[in-house]
Amino acid sequence: MSTTHAPSLTIIDPLIEGKQNLTEVGSAIGDYILDQKKQPVQWWFFFAVGFVMLTVLLYAFSYLFYWGVGVWGLNVPVAWGFAIINFVWWIGIGHAGTLISAILLLLHQKWRTSINRFAETMTIFAVMCAGLFPLIHMGRPWFFYWLYPFPNVMGVWPQFRSPLVWDVFAVTTYFTVSLVFWFIGIIPDLAYLRDHAPTKLQRVIYGIFAIGWRGSAIHWRRHEKVYLMLAGLGTPLVFSVHTVVSFDFAVALVPLWHATIFPPFFVAGAIFSGFAMVIVLAIPLRRYYPRVANYITRKHLDYSAQVMFGTGMLVCFGYACEVWMAWYSHSMYERQTTWQRLFGPYGWSYWCLITCNFVIPQILWSRKMRHNDAVLMITSIFVLIGMWFERYVIVITLSREYLPSMWGRYSPTIWDWATMIGSLGLFLTLFMLFLRFLPMISMTEVRELLPKEQGGADGHSILENAP
Amino acid sequence: MSNHANTGPAVHGIMAEFDHADKMVAAAWKANEAGYTRMDCYSPYPVGEAADAMGFKKSEMGPVMFIGGLVGATAGFLMQYFLGGVQYPVNIGGKPYMSWPMFIPITFEMMVLTAALSGVFGLIAVCGLPQLYHPTFNVPQFARASGDRFFLVIEAVDSKFDLTETRRFMDGLNADSVAEVPE
Numbered sequence: 260m261s262t263t264h265a266p267s268l269t270i271i272d273p274l275i276e277g278k279q280n281l282t283e284v285g286s287a288i289g290d291y292i293l294d295q296k297k298q299p300v301q302w303w304f305f306f307a308v309g310f311v312m313l314t315v316l317l318y319a320f321s322y323l324f325y326w327g328v329g330v331w332g333l334n335v336p337v338a339w340g341f342a343i344i345n346f347v348w349w350i351g352i353g354h355a356g357t358l359i360s361a362i363l364l365l366l367h368q369k370w371r372t373s374i375n376r377f378a379e380t381m382t383i384f385a386v387m388c389a390g391l392f393p394l395i396h397m398g399r400p401w402f403f404y405w406l407y408p409f410p411n412v413m414g415v416w417p418q419f420r421s422p423l424v425w426d427v428f429a430v431t432t433y434f435t436v437s438l439v440f441w442f443i444g445i446i447p448d449l450a451y452l453r454d455h456a457p458t459k460l461q462r463v464i465y466g467i468f469a470i471g472w473r474g475s476a477i478h479w480r481r482h483e484k485v486y487l488m489l490a491g492l493g494t495p496l497v498f499s500v501h502t503v504v505s506f507d508f509a510v511a512l513v514p515l516w517h518a519t520i521f522p523p524f525f526v527a528g529a530i531f532s533g534f535a536m537v538i539v540l541a542i543p544l545r546r547y548y549p550r551v552a553n554y555i556t557r558k559h560l561d562y563s564a565q566v567m568f569g570t571g572m573l574v575c576f577g578y579a580c581e582v583w584m585a586w587y588s589h590s591m592y593e594r595q596t597t598w599q600r601l602f603g604p605y606g607w608s609y610w611c612l613i614t615c616n617f618v619i620p621q622i623l624w625s626r627k628m629r630h631n632d633a634v635l636m637i638t639s640i641f642v643l644i645g646m647w648f649e650r651y652v653i654v655i656t657l658s659r660e661y662l663p664s665m666w667g668r669y670s671p672t673i674w675d676w677a678t679m680i681g682s683l684g685l686f687l688t689l690f691m692l693f694l695r696f697l698p699m700i701s702m703t704e705v706r707e708l709l710p711k712e713q714g715g716a717d718g719h720s721i722l723e724n725a726p
Numbered sequence: 727m728s729n730h731a732n733t734g735p736a737v738h739g740i741m742a743e744f745d746h747a748d749k750m751v752a753a754a755w756k757a758n759e760a761g762y763t764r765m766d767c768y769s770p771y772p773v774g775e776a777a778d779a780m781g782f783k784k785s786e787m788g789p790v791m792f793i794g795g796l797v798g799a800t801a802g803f804l805m806q807y808f809l810g811g812v813q814y815p816v817n818i819g820g821k822p823y824m825s826w827p828m829f830i831p832i833t834f835e836m837m838v839l840t841a842a843l844s845g846v847f848g849l850i851a852v853c854g855l856p857q858l859y860h861p862t863f864n865v866p867q868f869a870r871a872s873g874d875r876f877f878l879v880i881e882a883v884d885s886k887f888d889l890t891e892t893r894r895f896m897d898g899l900n901a902d903s904v905a906e907v908p909e
Contacts, residue, residue: 276763281874325859408809417812418830419806420821428832432839439846447770451872470856473863476780476852479772483873484787485845492795492838499838557750572870714874716771 312684337669349389355533356382361493615645738861742901754779799842
């Protein structure tokens with residue numbers, strides 16, 4: 260609130276590079292959308308790949324809806340196969356977006372500014388992909404609304420003591436809140452697109468979605484307040500969502516599932532895989548959109564890698580705890596199931612997980628390696644694979660329960676794989692369309708982050724502006 | 727509407743354009759000191775000092791979201807209490823029907839959902855949006871308000887507003903341009 264400003268310090272390793280001013284921010288981000296600059300040729304490549312994979316999804320869906328879930332490899336005792344593995348994997352990826360947009364905002368982390376928009380978008384698309392799996396697993400997906408409480412002639416209601424019902428509420432809330440948080444943030448950028456669009460059609464479409472935003476100081480004050488409060492709501496929300504997802508497992512009496520470590524372990528794993536996805540998306544963005552690389556700098560990648568590494572080691576601590584608890588509990592079943600997990604018929608998947616999530620990320624101790632795009636990209640992809648294997652290992656536990664009569668095998672069919680590949684295609688296609696039609700970086704927040712002499716506000720903290 | 731209806735075509739106010747947020751804030755304070763109360767600042771990013779200078783110290787969104795969240799949490803809890811305990815009681819492992827600790831997760835989710843939705847719809851409603859037309863959009867240079875320019879508008883509804891007097895005042899603000907905003 261004071262009108263005097265402290266003398267600016269020399270900035271080492273800035274968050275924003277290049278010669279910047281308010282106009283440059285708008286054109287660097289907006290020109291790709293408003294056809295002032297062509298999309299890089301790689302955009303077409305990734306869009307084509309995504310679209311082909313999306314058609315695989317549609318084909319897999321058609322086949323599934325025609326024949327039913329029997330086309331998948333599900334069976335007793337592994338009644339939850341790829342559907343729940345992919346559900347948890349995707350929703351975990353989504354959590355990094357909320358972490359960046361909400362938690363880092365509350366923690367005054369200015370480096371969130373350049374990456375929050377595309378990370379939030381990643382969240383929305385990842386939750387959409389996640390939501391597909393329980394829906395199609397239902398067998399009769401057109402009755403999905405039976406999940407919600409509504410007065411019906413059958414006179415039945417959901418069982419509110421079941422974590423699966425909590426999951427419905429948690430994921431619905433998470434998707435809705437992520438969407439409105441994202442929309443509130445993007446309104447001012449849509450106003451920019453409306454005001455600078457060269458064609459009438461663009462002006463009309465962006466104008467409708469900008470809902471007449473004109474940047475009034477009174478509106479801004481309310482906007483900042485709502486944004487801050489949504490961040491405050493989003494922070495416990497993201498923890499609650501993955502906690503509830505872990506309850507889906509932890510409330511069951513299956514050995515190694517029925518553990519209090521599951522909620523924190525799941526949340527850390529979610530952020531681990533989510534940041535891996537942020538890095539996997541950010542590195543190509545930096546490479547193929549050179550002007551955008553001024554905003555998504557090496558420093559952002561370095562910080563993301565550090566968060567990924569930190570949460571990853573928390574997850575690995577969880578792996579150690581699981582094994583230790585099995586030994587310490589003196590429970591025959593816990594020990595036996597652990598032994599089967601490590602050295603049983605699916606032992607290879609456990610060691611894949613340890614390699615991808617524990618061994619390979621150790622390279623991130625080195626700053627030099629964190630600053631190497633290729634190393635970071637490959638490590639992040641391994642983390643994504645490793646976190647997929649983590650859910651695989653957890654779900655496959657069902658194949659070794661208490662009694663030998665509950666033992667069995669599980670193997671996915673080609674339709675499991677097709678649905679999974681297809682969900683990646685859905686994500687990729689949607690993300691490419693987002694890059695084409697919406698600003699991938701928040702212009703408003705980057706402008707604010709610029710130093711005073713470049714027309715910005717020195718990256719003021721939202722807490723100061725939102726009484 | 728202007729109370730000087732005989733001064734020509736109706737005006738919404740007078741607009742001054744600045745190239746830096748600090749200049750707009752300084753101008754808003756000057757207008758405040760000169761006794762103007764009905765004005766608005768327009769900027770491409772939030773400038774809290776401008777709202778302070780205009781006398782809009784605190785937004786009303788906090789209570790809106792608090793009440794929204796409270797209503798959602800209460801409704802969510804009562805819904806489960808009624809459906810699980812009265813309307814459709816199911817015996818699960820001999821646990822009590824009114825097992826409130828099991829109702830907390832959904833109560834929490836409902837609180838977050840309704841607080842967020844009341845915040846967003848509250849923001850849109852309180853700001854009077856969607857409003858696809860606004861008089862300020864008539865001024866050509868205002869297109870840059872979403873990009874790289876900052877604007878101060880003293881509105882004609884201000885009791886101290888006078889077309890020539892206010893125009894002279896705004897000419898003295900070192901603005902890059904000063905323009906009348908037609909209604």
